[in-house]
Amino acid sequence: MSTVTLTEALIEFPDNRLLIDLCGPYDGHLTAIETALDIQIVRRGNVLVLLGEEAAQSRAKEVLQALYLRLEGGKDVGPADVDRELRMGGSEEDTGTRDGDQLEMPVGNRIEIKTRKKLVEPRTDAQKAYVQSLFDNELAFGIGPAGTGKTYLAVAVGVSMFIQGHVDKIILCRPAVEAGERLGFLPGTQEEKVDPYMQPLYDALNDFLPGKQLAKLKEEKTIEIAPLAFMRGRTLSNAYVVLDEAQNATTMQMKMFLTRLGEGSRMVITGDRTQIDLPRGVPSGLWDAERLLKSVPKISFNYFTSKDVVRHPLVAAIIEAYEADTEAG
Structure with a gap:
């Protein structure tokens, strides 16, 4: 023995x-x-x-x-x-910008995103690669489970680009799928009805911009937070645009959103393929976009797993348990 x-x-x-x-x-x-x-x-x-x-x-x-x-x-x-x-730990590598005309991003073992209120640091290798791709590509996808920083980092990069003058405005949107027809029965104005569904985006912005400045930028429409449906008919130029919870966009909505991309703009699409709330039989636009655009040059796809969860450690364990059950089934 x-x-x-x-x-x-x-x-x-x-x-x-x-x-x-x-x-x-x-x-x-x-x-x-x-x-x-x-x-x-x-x-x-x-x-x-x-x-x-x-x-x-x-x-x-x-x-x-x-x-x-x-x-x-x-x-x-x-x-x-x-x-x-x-x-x-033990896998930190020096990360810099690539050749060509790239946006400014701190270089070194620790990548940092500068905002008005704080420095934001991606914590895992997947997050670092994701942030790099947001600076390098005009259209980027972040796909993975909750708590991996997909939306948080995307908004942080958007604020950084706005502060540096690379874009003139920030537009954040989500499909208001959970509301459905019930949206009309909620009290208040249209903005007040959809605000609960946009709250995660407000939370991220509040982390990066002082309250008074954020309120002023929203009033001036320099920062917009709106349901995905409000994007129809617009051409978004010189803007940083984030579509959050993209797994709840239909194929037609996703196509509509992607074709809004205008001159000087950047788009980020984030989603979790395991949390689709669309009606049964309605395919997810995120799945279709991934299938159709995977081979298109200058579009990046970045993937996260439970190892990239940066919330409470139990969140990673919960995600792993559900993933194991799905694979077993």
Whole structure:
């Protein structure tokens, strides 16, 4: 019967204040690493002692050093960052812009999107590739489960492009499928009726723009948030346009939306093929667009999985459980 040899390894951190942030409230970050890697971490001054198998020690060192570098760079470390490093760490690569006339994007191991209120950092390799494609292509698709940052990152890039002057306006839209005929029975004006369905887009914008500025831009129609049906008959020039929840657009609606693309504009289509709310027998326009446009040059398709979920770690587990059940069925 083989025995497992536990050894002791030391890792020193020069800045004790940063080490406190690295450990997290009530050493919560260390506890998460211990649980994930089956290792024990003991703090002695500015040194962390790692007790466990050598492979686990090596992995723990990678995670701790990556998080410490993040703190040295002036960024916060939260539970989501710890979870990301545990799931995705060790695969950071230098990412830059490609040849040709490209929009300005920060270069380096950590891609950042600058908005008025915060710097937004894609956390996984798939998110990094997605952000890169949003800068590189006039038409990009982001397809994957909830919580993977598809819409959030798309809106962040749109705000960044708007701030840099690459586009004159931002237009965000969604199909109001859930409302259907019931929309007419809701109280209020047309805008008040559809606002609940647009709330995720408002939430993203509120993260990136000060409230007063956002209100002013909305009043001036420089930023628009509207149902997909409102796009009919328009030509969208010099605009950054996002279609969210695209799996709930019909084939005709998707074609209508895609043909709105005007000079100097960018379009992003995001969706989750597992959450289609269209009536039975009505095909999803997202599925058709993917099938018909996959081979068209200068259109990018970016895919996410449960590994890219950046919400609560349980969300990833829930998605994986449903995916496993679908495959079993």
